[in-house]
Amino acid sequence: MKEDNNGNNKSDVNIGDVAARVVRLDDQDSLAEEMREIGVSPEGVNIMAPKGVHRVVRLTGVPLKAAILLKQEMLAKGGEAAVPWDVACLNADRTDMLLMGTLRQYRRVLDSLRSQPFGLPAIAGVIEDALEAWDCRLRHEPVKLRSGGHTLRFGSKTYIMGILNVTPDSFSDGGKYLDPDRAVARARELVEYGADIIDVGGESTRPGSDPVPEEEEIARVIPVVERLVREVPVPISVDTCKSGVARRALEAGAHIINDISALRFDPGLGSLVAQYDVPVILMHMQGMPKDMQVNPHYDDVIREIYDFLRESIKRALDLGVKRENIIIDPGIGFGKTTEHNLEILRRLDEFRSLGRPILVGTSRKSFIGNVLGLPVDQRVEGTAATVALAIARGVDIVRVHDVREMVRVARMADAILREEVLERDER
């Protein structure tokens, strides 16, 4: 090595065209593909792919002794585990921690946790499930619906759920489709625009709204559902928290129940969904529609919604609902400030670790109005941005009013984001 006049090393070797570029390969399959492309041997690909994917996992509620051993194991295998100072001082009973490592390091840590004390084998299972669910989002098992030959293949595309509110007072389309003929005509139009599912609601849940008596909701919803099941060629979902409404809708042939209460309000709803073996959407809400927008507060919005949804899944399973029938929804606008809603969308992919398909309903909601300073009839572009970014974060269903526009947004986003993965899976 020679030195130039400034004392810097000067190589004799002409490096020609060497160029460096950071590549965006955040899963093992894409990394393996890239390695094959540059000619790495199959054995090399198998060995190296898990080394090239890094994951950060947040664990909550870990008992102190388990946390200390887990940190040691992560460090021993070349990873890292961040814990609060209190843990280093042995001053806490339980702690949150952030694990950092490659998939290979996790594999080695998990293997060794299985023979350790302090609940570490069970904790290993929790970590493994979260890692696998996060990476398997495009490979959910197909969900066969009860009639009409419909199957939902989550991962293959973004499903568009068209909103049909048969209410006098919904925040955006209230009063337009109360008449069953008009409701059915609107549903047909939504299907023509490309809706994959029609979601019929008979009770507005806009901020400040009061509950509607069950008979009133039945009178609004059931005549429409009866006709839609016969007259439109897509699955029908019913947006209700009441088992009385859901029972009548399921008897009429509805395919999906969309429950904004996540089976908390009506004790009969969970077992009904289980009995009919239909998919159910479990949504997060803080408070009740009447007062949910009065000072919503979270210490950690993502963590609290995650825990709520995790418990909701457990409650549904305990009531006999099959895991494959559960869809989760962080509940945009339900007891959340604009900032909360934006953070949920920014970090939507974190809910993938729950291992279930994700629905979001951002359509025309007031946080879009707050960001853009626009009234409800001018929020279509804002909605489009939320839909595209939610798809990029791995959402499976978007619940929207502007079906024609959002079908185009979703198809474009799917072409960018999903095609490659699907093609690779088919090979």
Ligand code: HH2
């Ligand atoms: N949002 C609304 C109603 N139902 N269901 C799910 N799963 N997710 C949502 O985000 C969601 C929902 C509110 O929107 P909309 O139906 O248009 O209004 P209103 O409640 O006033 O009828």
